[in-house]
Amino acid sequence: MMASTNSRTSTYHSPQGRGRRSLQSILAMPLIALGMALTGPTLADDAATIRAALAKVLPEHQPTSVKPSVVDGLYQVDIGPQVMFVTSDGRYLIDGAVIDLQTRENIAESAQAEARQRTMAGVADEDVILFAADQPKHQVTVFTDIDCGYCRKLHHEIDGYNQEGISVRYLFYPRSGPGSPSYNKAVSVWCADDQRAAMTAAKNGEKVPSANCKNPVREHMELGELLGIRGTPAIVLESGEMVPGYVEPKRLAQLLDAASQ
Structure with missing residues (x-):
């Protein structure tokens, strides 16, 4: 797979200002x-x-x-x-x-989940790397770091998620920050001719040809920061609920089915 500088662009713009009070x-x-x-x-x-x-x-x-x-x-x-x-x-x-002491509901978390749901709905498929299920029942958004062990474990089971009817949309969150090897790998994956193949290769520890282009990796990170993400993988369900860490395919399908009822 040859990678080259190309014109992929992102339409998502984070409100986070650089060098300003966050x-x-x-x-x-x-x-x-x-x-x-x-x-x-x-x-x-x-x-x-x-x-x-x-x-x-x-x-x-x-x-x-x-x-x-x-x-x-x-x-x-x-x-x-x-x-x-x-x-x-x-x-x-x-x-x-x-x-709410009568219902025991955390109204702050309920409101936060609704806000996450609206935000994820506003991130277009062209701004993510999508592994779509053939017969989709659910969709999740996963903030991922190519060099994170549990992120790799999750991706190694991507076929299992798809078989459960779960489409996975990836956003990048290289924890080591901009300019780091993990960040540069994310950019190379995004700029590859075949993003899905490059993602899988990178998750398998294979070297992806270095590439650079206009990309949304920094915007992905800024969005993750606004969402309060501190580790990867971080899974945002359709309901807006945030699930930290790896969840095996059948268990994730159960969570999604329960949240949709």
Whole structure:
């Protein structure tokens, strides 16, 4: 297989700004005062107050939605795939579990799953490497590192996932970062004439011919960072639930069947 510089492009653009204060660094704090309290008599006023407060600490990140949560006085704020809760006066931000003590539901995780689901739906098939099932019943998105042992184990069973009716969409998340050997392998796989064959060869430890082209590897990584991924493989189910680590094909099919009921 000969690899060459080609014109593959990505249509996904991460909102993460390089060299700027990151959303993830803000969310690392469990509770933060966002600004002076400003009250408003309407939902629109509350939303404007919250947007103004967030703009002071996250100027590069515009909320995609601000809406009342099920908790009185607490608003759900979505910024791409990330979810947070902010008080109506725009002063306090809560990042973490919000538990309904009657139902025992973590409403924060439910909201986060919905945000992941919307985000994954917005990533087009041309921006991933797709191993499609012949008779698809489910689809998952997997953040992968070519040199990760359990990522390789997962890919060695790719036929098993497909036989279970699971299509696998790969996004790259080389944990060693841009410019590393793992990152360069990901770029070479993306830029190969046959991406699927190159992915399989790389996962088998074979040397893939070095290649370079316009590619979405950095954007994949930035998206993974916004999703809070810390290790690979990281599997995002159709429901938006995040499953860390390797899951064998039949067990993953059971999880997907249960989540779809």
